[in-house]
Amino acid sequence: MAKKEVKTIGVLTSGGDAPGMNAAIRAVVRTAINKGLKVKGIMRGYAGLLQEEIVDMDSVSVADTINRGGTILYTARCEEFQTxxxxxxxxxxxxxxxxDGVVVIGGDGSFRGAGKLSALGINTIGLPGTIDLDIACTDYTIGFDTAVNxxxxxxxxxxDTSTSHERCSIIEVMGRRAGYIALWCGIANGAEDILLPERYDGNEQYLINRIIENRKRGKKHHIIINAEGIGHSTSMARRIEAATGIETRATIIGHIQRGGTPTCxxxxxxxxxxxxxxELLWEGKSNRIVAYRGGRFVDYDIQEALNMTKDISEEQFEISKLLVR
Amino acid sequence: MAKKEVKTIGVLTSGGDAPGMNAAIRAVVRTAINKGLKVKGIMRGYAGLLQEEIVDMDSVSVADTINRGGTILYTARCEEFQTxxxxxxxxxxxxxxxxDGVVVIGGDGSFRGAGKLSALGINTIGLPGTIDLDIACTDYTIGFDTAVNxxxxxxxxxxDTSTSHERCSIIEVMGRRAGYIALWCGIANGAEDILLPERYDGNEQYLINRIIENRKRGKKHHIIINAEGIGHSTSMARRIEAATGIETRATIIGHIQRGGTPTCxxxxxxxxxxxxxxELLWEGKSNRIVAYRGGRFVDYDIQEALNMTKDISEEQFEISKLLVR
Amino acid sequence: MAKKEVKTIGVLTSGGDAPGMNAAIRAVVRTAINKGLKVKGIMRGYAGLLQEEIVDMDSVSVADTINRGGTILYTARCEEFQTxxxxxxxxxxxxxxxxDGVVVIGGDGSFRGAGKLSALGINTIGLPGTIDLDIACTDYTIGFDTAVNxxxxxxxxxxDTSTSHERCSIIEVMGRRAGYIALWCGIANGAEDILLPERYDGNEQYLINRIIENRKRGKKHHIIINAEGIGHSTSMARRIEAATGIETRATIIGHIQRGGTPTCxxxxxxxxxxxxxxELLWEGKSNRIVAYRGGRFVDYDIQEALNMTKDISEEQFEISKLLVR
Amino acid sequence: MAKKEVKTIGVLTSGGDAPGMNAAIRAVVRTAINKGLKVKGIMRGYAGLLQEEIVDMDSVSVADTINRGGTILYTARCEEFQTxxxxxxxxxxxxxxxxDGVVVIGGDGSFRGAGKLSALGINTIGLPGTIDLDIACTDYTIGFDTAVNxxxxxxxxxxDTSTSHERCSIIEVMGRRAGYIALWCGIANGAEDILLPERYDGNEQYLINRIIENRKRGKKHHIIINAEGIGHSTSMARRIEAATGIETRATIIGHIQRGGTPTCxxxxxxxxxxxxxxELLWEGKSNRIVAYRGGRFVDYDIQEALNMTKDISEEQFEISKLLVR
Structure with missing residues (x-):
């Protein structure tokens, strides 16, 4: 693709918000201005673009935002932009x-839109922003570290309370298609069981047997981390209580995981x-996604990136099972 | 009541656990030992008493516990002890x-049991331990400050995320009969509406009208704090979304509120x-509840205390409504 | 004092800032507007008043501030206003x-200024804002709860690290004339010793003996909380290490205690x-300080309040010593 | 090196403690037991080894430790082991x-000891445990993520308070030879200046000029992050205040950074x-350090690893300067 000089760039956030999006916006704005570009904020993602909700931004627009959750540009879904x-x-x-250039911060759906804009002559760069870590081309997505903490x-x-009451607890964390939050928490919280969309076979009897067995061995609690993609935590808790006779409660952590001041x-x-x-826009690049892979910040062609696949780490999953006594 | 010299005391936690219970246990144990008494821990509340789950405790038993959530003595309900x-x-x-003396840390139900024990010749002192603040004789209960934070x-x-997406959010906090957590959070989080078991009349249309009106005035989000005693947050969210056309999500914070390291x-x-x-046990007192009232630590006769009533502060409720623009 | 109708009020923060000052400003602004008053923000305390740094405020000026540390009105010392x-x-x-009315949020020095303004015909109300809790007329000051947490x-x-290394640690907390933060932390952190400006006699040999004795009894660490008013933590650590042969380190927590999102x-x-x-200004009152005492929000005449004295709770101090094994 | 079958392994922590060390110990113990090995805990690092402070460990020994700061095995320096x-x-x-095998969790000095033990016929594996990130062979060290947060x-x-008072603040973070914590915080906190041992040339006049210039441009605060290796924050603050006339305060965060519950x-x-x-010990490996590099967990020969060098990321340092307005 021939390189095109850009003079004014836009920046938007799209899809679910994630802590760290403001840090990314701030860096886009200040780096661009430093390079001599003008910057405009596009509000509410593609929906705001279509409604021309566009505002000028300068260095001051992003002051005191690096530590704030959410996105100062707001975000929304937009079916119209899929046509x-x-x-x-x-x-x-x-x-x-x-x-003449746009930075799109969001997930795969947002990148698809960015690819289209690029084909229509607007240079675009995607930044992976999602708490779910479910973008194949990158080992890091903006917001995952905060959400998982x-x-x-x-x-x-x-x-704490599960132990005091010697209960079984099912705790549902976010992750519709991807079990990364569940797997990381599973290890970090020493959970007895982790149910991942990528692995769980629906075998509740196996869970029930393990709970009964653990209780016999004297364990005071039994923590099951359940990913949103599997869901049904409340009814699962009822069935497990009925089958084991052990008090079982479900907690759905929910939207708390989307907010909060970002981690370092x-x-x-x-x-x-x-x-x-x-910088990529300034260099005239387009249709790229910035990624972190193999310990380095790199960038990929959008279509190439969208065709990649990734899976949770089998090694990590095995370790999670091993480390629970 | 004639005073009786006690030589050995027991301590138990009963009902729902609350952050700070371990600090209370530690203080009971170390103060009693300092006074020359022996201390025994009674596990799992009255249930453990009936099963004779009784262990010796000394100063070291409670080392490194002041900062820990839950209760090192465990807790349980016990129907048998109601007979x-x-x-x-x-x-x-x-x-x-x-x-010959027992400290019972728990709520009203636990105090009723303590009153019975006292009548049967075992000196008892109650400590108000519940995150719900729903004990009439006291302005403070162990765990409320942590839970509300x-x-x-x-x-x-x-x-954060509610604002990014310009959503309405219904957030359900604990409090089955009492709206204290809801009311405090309502003020502290600047919630648009607070639904208290003590006040809410079920008028959803009023909520819906306010949401629509606020949106017209340009508010980016609408936060409703709903107490557990009202419940039904998820279906309420569905109805509100249907009636207003504004995306509405429910979050039930749940058992998270019961755990965690206690606040200062x-x-x-x-x-x-x-x-x-x-100290009260050591002085030979019985059938008393320790309370905090009018800025001082005091103690009440158990039956007298159980007959008291209290309500949420009308002043605080009025202020909560006033301060939301 | 004859009551005077006020139509426009100012609000300022003065002296050291404290978490919760923004919540107070927000409440002043919104309550006043609700009563039909106009509100002006006076920047940088009395210094800004003298330089006429005065801005109009409305409900929106204080949106999204309740959860922010610091003071949106800034603060400064002002010697000129003492003349x-x-x-x-x-x-x-x-x-x-x-x-025609001013709310002054600050400490004793700020209230003295407010009293002068009142005598000069400008109605004034003081709010106790200081992390040190060192205002005699009130059991609560804005910011103390956050600072102590x-x-x-x-x-x-x-x-944690003091235990890993089996060290003695001297930790200096804020409180120039008042040891409240030190005393509360002393209890909450289970400190072996607490040095309060109100009590400490400078007997370092006593501390040294206790450290040596505790080490003999097998304690893995020795935590000394030292109030800023005593200070010299670093040199004290050196002397203690020299005298005991036990590695001793000082940590001065410092300004961290002044900031952060306020507690509930x-x-x-x-x-x-x-x-x-x-409300008090609206009712035409002047020369009053709002206080919290005996479990209720009350108000006092400024001069009367400034003449009161208070001391740390002897009971609390005794308990702090008792509870450390 | 010929592989040797090991049957019993020891584990020790050495040098400064770091959050996450307990998680590592727990994983060593449980993995080893799962592989059929016996595990012994060596207390207080090499010092405890020489004093034969050695205890048996099983799965239960490490229960409820993953979330705790410090090290349950304690740590100490040991000059004798350098001979x-x-x-x-x-x-x-x-x-x-x-x-017949030892896992040593610590920094470069600890690895040198591990290398010696290996040469003397005891299989050894090193794990990088230091909050400073100053181990050349690895992009991750246990404790850095917690410390930096x-x-x-x-x-x-x-x-917050620096802004309220419109002060200049010098904040000293840990890192004697390495500026990683300073650099990360510099970016994450949007610091105006970052002083790194690897880069700072001692040009205080440059800092002073920037502070004066920024103040003219209307900035309300000026944050300087100073690494421990440069130090002298308090005297620097005095000199800057004298030269600029702007109130300047130093805060030394200190040992707080070593403790606390580990991040995810x-x-x-x-x-x-x-x-x-x-696993490496079980496979008969010795004289290796486990590292994280290029996005993968790998292992290196100890001497090879000790000869590597690394520097802070120039790209990151440039970005830190660029992003501050």
Missing amino acids: EEGQKMGAEICRKHGI TAMEAIDKVR KDRVYASIMGAKAA | EEGQKMGAEICRKHGI TAMEAIDKVR KDRVYASIMGAKAA | EEGQKMGAEICRKHGI TAMEAIDKVR KDRVYASIMGAKAA | EEGQKMGAEICRKHGI TAMEAIDKVR KDRVYASIMGAKAA
Whole structure:
């Protein structure tokens, strides 16, 4: 693809929000301005683009935001932008506002839109922003580290009361298609069982047997981490209580995992990625996703990245099972 | 009541656990030992008493516990102890183990049992331990301060994502009969609406109207704190979304609120109350509840205390409504 | 004092900042507006008043501030306002800007200024804002609860490493004239010794003997909480290490204790106090300090309040010593 | 090196403690037991080895430790083990206790000792445990993630009060030879200046000019992160205040950074590394360090690893400067 000089860039957040998005926005804005570019904020993702909710941004616009959860640009879903017509209108509006490059912070769906915009002549760079870690081309996504710490701290607390009452606890963490949060918490909280969308076979009898067996061996609690993608924690708790005679409670951590001040890693990595996205646009690149892989920040072609697949680490899963007595 | 010299005391936790119970246990044990008494730990509340799960405790037994959530003595419900027969057996077992005084940490139900034990000749002192603050004779209960901070911090996080997505959020906090956690969080988190068991009339239409009105005025989110005693947060969210057209999500914070390292206030007040309980037993007192009222630590006759009533502060409720723009 | 109708009020923060000041400002602003008053923010305390740094405030000015540390109005010391001339000029500037009532959030020094302004015809209400709890008329000051929790959490962490290395640790917490933070942390962290400005006699040999004795009894660490008012933690550590042969380290927690998101109690109490201050002005009251005493929110005449004295709780101090094994 | 079958392994922590060490110990113990090995805990590092402070460990010994800061095995420095004689005695004691493999958790100094033990016929595996990240062969060390988050949260709080008072703040973080904590916090807290042992040239006049310049541009605070290796924060603050006329305060975060419950990353990575260390011993390997590099867990020859060098990331340092307005 021929390189094109960009003068004004836009930045938007799309899909579910994630802690660290503001750090990324801040880095995009300040790096771009440092390179001599102008920056516009596109509110509410692609929906705001189509409604021309576009504001000028400067260095001050992003002051005191690095430590704040959520996204100062707001976010929304947008079905219209999934149509060819919507995409063309989006590109047209970019041109109308003099925007010749856009940084899109979001997940796979958002990158698909970015790819379309790129094909329509607007340079685009994607940044992986999702707490679920479910973007194949990268080992890191903005927000995962914060979300997994939030979940872990919540589970530490549930564990206290679960032990006091000698209960079984099923704790549901986020992750619709991907079990990364569940797996990390499983290890970090020393959970007796971890139910992952990628692995769980629905064998509740196996869980029930393990609970009964552990109780016989004198364990005071039994913690099951359940990923959102499996769900049904409340009814599962009822069935397990009925089958084991052991008091069993479900806790669904929910949207707490989406918010909160970002961890150090999320602030630092999101900042580096945001800086890199602005640099790539400045260099005239388009249709790329910034990723972290093999310990380095790299970038991939959008379509190539969307075709990649990844799985949870088998090694990590094995260790999680091994380390629970 | 004639005073009786006690030589050995027992301590138990009963009902739902609460952060700070360990600080109270530690203070009971160390104060009693300091006064020359012997101390025994009664495991799993009244249930453990009836099963004679009784262990010797010394200063070291409670080392490194002040900062830990849950209760090192475990807790359980016990229907048997609600019968006269159970109570007599409990008193008998105390005598058998040389226990002539018991500190009972729990809620109203636990105090009723303590009153019975006292009538059967075992000196008893109650300590108010419940996250719900629903004990009439006292302005403070062990665990409330930690629980309300845990809930508040969780709601701060939900608010981040609620704002990013411009959603309405219903957040359910603990409190079956009492709305204290809901009311405190309502003020501390600047919630648009607070639904209290003591006040809520079920008028969902009023909520719906307020949400629509606020949205017109440009508010980016609408936070409703709902007490467990009202419940049904998930179905309420569905109805509100249907009626307003505004995306509405429910989060039930749940058992997270029961655990975690206690706040400074919970550690300090639980320590003072625990010390006071041991002193009262040492002085030969019985059938008393230690309370904090009017800025001072005091104690009440158990039956007198159980007959008291209290309500949420109307002033605080009015202020909560006033301060939300 | 004859009551005077006020139409426009100012609000300022003065002296050291404290978490919860923003909650108080928010409550002042919104309550006043609700009563039909106008509100102006006076920046940088009395210094900003003299320089006429005065801005209009409305409900939106205080949106999203309840959870933020620091003070959105900034704060500063002001020697000029301690002179009669400065005070007259301050009253003059208030009149010039149509301000006929002022809420002053700060400590004793700030209240003295408020008393002068009141005598010069500007109605004033003081709110106790200081992390040190060193205001005699009140059992609660805005910021103490947050500061003491921040200090406690820091000390919990120091204790971990102090135990790993079997060290003696001297941890200096804030409190120049008052040992409240030290005393609360002393209990909450189970410190072996607590050095309070109100009590410490400088007998280092006593400390040294205790450390040696505790080590003999097998204790793995020795935590000394030292109040800022005693200070010299680093040299004390050197002397203790030399005398005991036990590795001893000093940690000065410092300004960390002044910041951070306020605890639930600080948010709720600061909100109630702010609301009360605005109401008092609206009722035409002047020269009063809002206080929390005996479990209730009350208000005192400024001069009367400044003449009160208070001391740390002897009971609490005794318990702190008793509970350490 | 010929592989040797091991039957009993020891585990010790050495040098400064770091959050996550307990997670590593737990993983070593449980993995080893799972492989059919016996495990002994060596207390107080090499010092405890020489004093034969050796205890049997099983699965239960490490229950409820994954979330605890510090090290349950304690740690100490040991000059004697730096001598050939000490090392021989150490190997002898291992043999006496039937220990034919040792996992050493610590830093470079500890690995040097491990290398010596290995040469003397005791199989050894090193795990990188230090909050400073200053081990050349690995991109991750146990404890860094927790320490950097602790420091960041503390700096967030200092920033609140620094802004309220419009001060300059110098905040000293740990890192004697390495500026990783300083650099990460510098980015994460949006610090105006970061002083790294690897880069700082002592040019205080440059700092002073920047502070004055920033103040002219309207910045409300100026945060300087200073690494321990540069130190002298208090005197630097005095000089800067004298030169700029702007109130300047120093905060030395200190040992707080060494403690606290480990973050999710520290728990998970320390667990994986601990499991890997036990596996390597079981496979008969010796003289290796487990590392994380290029996104994978790998292992290196000890001497090879000790000869590696690394530097802070120039890219990260450049970004840190760029992102501050």
